[in-house]
Amino acid sequence: MVHWYESSIDRQLREAAERGEFDKLKGLGKPLPDAGREYQEDWWVKDWLEREGATAGVIPPTLALRRDVEDLEVKVDRLRTEGEVRDHLAELNERLRKARVGLMDGPPVVLPPVDADRVVAAWRERRGKS
Template identity: 75%
Template structure:
């Protein structure tokens, strides 16, 4: 005689089915969204935007942070003093630290922190040239 084992999850699913909790769900009988379409690398971002009801110009905070780091020189070049540059880099590094440990919404990021001395040096050099 074989013994049948029912896990707690299997039991919860069976009981919910018996109560009819899976009947008449939204989307029943409809294909899954995106089924049969070509794979899109940005599926997570697009799905997030759709779920959040976000407008096209809004992106998850971690992606906005990544974009901000790509534009770092342009951003610091708008600052007037070296103290402002160093404060900006300190704030940016703090947000990078939060993103690296998952404390910001969005896909994971592995951005390195910026060296405030190097950023300030680059800022001074660009300022002296122009």
């Protein structure tokens, strides 16, 4: 005797297929998008933006925060004084703190605080100041 178990999800999928609900899906018979491309860590973000028709300016605050951390060097290089750099880093670290404890909308962020002294030292070096 063969014992066969069908979960409720499997049953729902089977019944939907029997009703033909999957017969006219968009992209039926076509390869999956991005098949064969190199894996990207934020693939789901790009997929969401494309699917929702969103632009880079309309993303959840935690995703914007991740972008700010990635672009930190470019941003601080536009600042003129060490005080401006330190103020920017203090504001960024406060946003990171809020994101880590769930006070910001969007996917969770587990980025550590930015080391202000390290960033300022690199900023000075790029400006030719010691």
